[in-house]
Amino acid sequence: MVRIIGGGLAGCEAAWQIASRGIAVELFEMRPVRATAVHKTDRLAELVCSNSFRGDKLDNAVGLLKEEMRSLGSIVMRCAEEARVPAGAALAVDRERFSQRLTDAMASHPRVTIRREEVTRIPDGSAAHPVIVATGPLTSDALSADIVRLVGGAHLYFYDAISPIVLAESIDRAKVFRQSRWDRSIGPAAETCGADDGRGDYLNCPLTREEYERFYEALIHAESATVHDFDKEKFFEGCLPIEVMAHRGADTLRFGPMKPVGLVDPRTGRTPYAVVQLRQDNLAADHFSLVGFQTQLKWSEQARVLRLIPGLEQAEFVRYGMVHRNTYVNGPTVLTETWQLRQHPFIFFAGQMSGVEGYVESAASGLLAGLNAAALVAGAATSAPPRSTAIGALAYYASHADPAHYVPSNITFGIMEPLDPGAGRVPRGKAERKLAMAERALAALDVWLRGRAA
């Protein structure tokens, strides 16, 4: 039997992998008995911020990671597919449908027992009864203290911020235009948002130079929420609040979340000076989130500043952006690439807590931790896929990066093993090289899987 602490993306994925191999799982989830600062429901695997699982094509590392997870029988990928909403080349989901599907999958599995309680002490574990800690960025305080007991002082904190969501009917459709960047759309978006406002999965708010400058000025002078212990040096670079980006320079946002490239306003026939993209956030299409607009401004300030964006003058906010704690261990100091603690091999860490970043990466680490916990119970060896695969590269990065400067990472082609010129022609073009790496990864994963089965 395997005990899993935390019923988030990583915990559910691990539970599924283990239970699918005929081994009993006890899955501990503290909600609703004890709440976190951010979760809103008692569902397992609640997505607390964006509804996007990011790119879904093989020329994109997270697209490759998803494809690998699918070939490993990922339940998170299956439920995401079932809850999919239009989002261009990305995989985005209806958050409620997604977490309900996953909750149902866990609750109905005969080998999974869900216990709604806070775990405050990590059990010792043994080969027959391994433990997986997957309590995420908002791990409860009592358990955080116990993790320090296990891993020593290598317990780190930093802060991220989340994007606001607006009510669809409060968006001025006369000012925004519907389009996916570079026209990459997964389907006829007209079904979800009115047939008369063009094609594409995103609503785009175009800004002229004057509008951008007015917005920028308001943003850099807006009042930030007071954050206890706030340390901007420790923001995750992929999730910077817009006001932090704005303070880096007048054009930083125009080259970041407000970049207009690949978008042409059909009314002017031109690329706008800057753009704010809105992404559908639920299947009913009545909520849209501001893409990449994480913020820690005071809520009243958010309303004031964001209503300067053309199309959002009357916006009603379903949720404001906010700041949260992110708790993770220093993976390279304490973990092996099989997600086991070096000093306590019967205890695994998975998910955001293990030092990865993002929904997909968290679920991927849960998947591998689950496979290896199941291997321990079955008396088999634990192992990780090679670094030529995305899932193996992520595990290697989290356990072997420089511990002195460790920051959680999204999956990128940069942390995967480069193509070997000795093993065949290396394509010159960037896109072709990525596709070649993806093809090599899927083949290598297949070999690894067959090796485990033998």
Ligand SMILES: Cc1cc2nc3c(=O)[nH]c(=O)nc-3n(C[C@H](O)[C@H](O)[C@H](O)COP(=O)(O)OP(=O)(O)OC[C@H]3O[C@@H](n4cnc5c(N)ncnc54)[C@H](O)[C@@H]3O)c2cc1C
């Ligand atoms: C505010 C916020 C915004 C984020 N935005 C994004 C985003 O937009 N995109 C993205 O990819 N990632 C985002 N992240 C990161 C995101 O949390 C992770 O990608 C993902 O949810 C991590 O999955 P997980 O399974 O590790 O943790 P979670 O999904 O958080 O699951 C952990 C579970 O453990 C439970 N738990 C905690 N302590 C205990 C305990 N002591 N006993 C029992 N149960 C416990 C929690 O209630 C929770 O259900 C965000 C995180 C936060 C906090």
